[in-house]
Amino acid sequence: MKKNRPSKATAHRFYRFKKSFYRKFGRKPFVTLNKKMRKERKQKKRSIKKRRDHDRIVVKLPEIISLEVSSRSMFLQEINKIHKIAYTTNSAKSLSIDHSQIRHIDPEALLILASEIKRLSNVLPVGKFKYSKKYAPRDEHIKDLLGSIGYWNHFNITTAKHTDLTKEYFQIHHDTKSVFQAVADMRDFFEDKLSFLPSGDLTETFDNALTEAIANAVEHAYKGSISGSNTIPGAWWIAGHFDPGSNELVFGCYDHGIGIRESLLMHEGDRIARWSHLTKVRVKKDAEVIKLLLSQKLKTNNKRDRGYGTQQFIKLIDNYGHGSLDVYSKSGHYRISKDGLQKKDIIRNHNEAMDGTLIVWKMKVEREG
Amino acid sequence: MRKYNFAREYSPYPGPRTENIGPFSGARFKKEVLDPQFASNVPIEIDVSGIRLSFGPSFMSEAFGKCAEQYTKKRLFEIVRVPENDDPRNKRFKELLKEYADRATKK
The missing domain is CATH 1.20.5 (Single alpha-helices involved in coiled-coils or other helix-helix interfaces)
Incomplete structure (x- = not known):
């Protein structure tokens, strides 16, 4: 040598x-290499690549990222995989997330993915979790969506530009305190860009629904400790968009806390209220617990001034008249939809549990022009 | 009477119930703004025309509902006033004030 x-x-x-x-x-x-030098250089390159691949774990995201029944399990399995790797893997290994296969994303499901990325960047040392061009989405539409909704900001990338003018997105907003400016910004975004939410009554219910969802996330979602996971206490994410295909305004709030059932079991209401609701919560599945909470059949507190927050979630759909409210918490999913005078609800308990609670509002919009 | 511009002197974004949940809370507003007015017995006229976010149930019940509970509903309306003008936010605020005072003192 x-x-x-x-x-x-x-x-x-x-x-x-x-x-x-x-x-x-x-x-x-230009350096003219002889045969021997060329071989040596090739070998060196190959060994570096091998070493790099050995030190890297790649999580491949599925083609469809959605919480719909058909794709939920695949999506949550990958999320759980990321979660497991982040907290159990040797810190010498780096993690890459492969976005190349994605063909469809529901922006509300993206909130779950974005929160997981945020957690990863908090847990893994700098440089061990980074964006790689190799694993960028191939689908142009997905590229635009992720750029315009601010997904890459979670990787500390702010260069993405979006050209998809058919959809309009309010960028993902994240905080750990109930700072409500983002709610007003989202409402302004819907008003200015979409000429929507004009009436004072609807403005108030919109504000109340979102601010109460955020305040609940900060106050109740992170009670106690969650073993084996590094949560960011108080963390919440909101995002919204308008889809001209379905003519729907979609927006939601997500926290990666302990979920509604656990949070209710830890609720510090007074003793009588506590005993009566605990028995209900213990025997019911996640979806039924969500339904009980939203229909105000759980009295978690005997104080006169408490327990009005969750009413606001349904009030928005009730007041508007054409839309739906979806609440996902752990393995439960409860949907309540209203179309004029018709009101329907669906309860589903899934096999795979997700972290925390996701609340999504969808409102049918009549756009001018 | 003290004139108070809520958006300028407190925040254009009324916050949550208590300060440990988030800034500009109802509890802080009661402690810093309303309680001293009740102590000095000087009415306060709260103008909310500049706010950018509606008052949430948590803020209203913690700030004004608690005052009605602590000082009685009658004293609340003696001390807390709302400007008589055409601004829709002030009108709505007046309605909310009554609603939350009623709720807090309901037996």
């Missing part, structure tokens, strides 16, 4: 040659 290394004088001569060549031609000289 030592034999092949050029002497100091030779190396210096080569350095001077390169320098003068660069001065004269403004570029590096």
Whole structure:
């Protein structure tokens, strides 16, 4: 090995040659490699790539990212995989998330993915979790969506531009305190860009629904400790968009806390209220617990001034008249939809549980022009 | 009477119930603004025309509902006043004030 290394004088001569060549031609000289050198270089490159691949874990995101029944399990399995890797893997290994296969994303499901990315960047050391061009989405529409909704900001990338003008997105907003400016910004965004939410009554119910969802996330979602997971206490995410295909305004709030059932079991209401609701919560499944909570059949507190927050979630759909409210918490999903005078609700308990609670409002919009 | 511009002197975004949940809470507003007015017995006229976000149930019950509970509903309307003008936010605020005072003192 030592034999092949050029002497100091030779190396210096080569350095001077390169320098003068660069001065004269403004570029590096081409080096003609012989067969042996070429082979060595190839081997070196291959071993570096091998080492890099060995130290990297790649999580491949599924083609469809959605909480709909058909794709929920696949999506949540990948999320759980990311979660497991982040908290159990050797810190010497780096993690990459492969977005290349994605063909469809529901922006509300994206809130779950974005929160997981945020958690990862909090847990993994700097440099161990980063964006790689190799794993960027291939689908142009997905590229636009992720750029315009601010997904890459969670990877500390702010260069993405969006060209998809058919959909309009309010960027994902994240905080750990109930700072409500984002709610007013989202409402302004819907008003200015979409000429929507004009009446004072609807404005108030919109504000109340979202601010109460955020305040609930901060106050109730992170009670106690969650073993084996590094949550960000108080964290919440909101995002919204308008889809001209379905003519719907979609917006939601997500927290990665302990879920509605656990939170109710830990509720610090007074003793009588506590005993009566605990028995109900313990025997019911997640979806039924969500329904009980939203229909105000759980008295968690005997204080006169408490327990009005969750009413606001349904009030928005009730007041508006054409839309739906979806609440996902752990393995439960409860949907209540209203179309004029018709009101329907659906309860579903799934096999795979997600972290925390996701509340999504969908409102049918009549757009001018 | 003290004139108070809510958006300028407190915040254009009324906050949650208590300060540990988020800034500009109802509890802080009661402690810093309303309680001293009740103590000095000087009425306060709260103008909310500049706010950018509606008053939520948590803020209203913690700030004004608690005052009605603590000082009686009658004293609340003696001390807390709302400007008589055409601004829809002030009109709505007056309605909310009554609603939350009633709720807090309901037996």
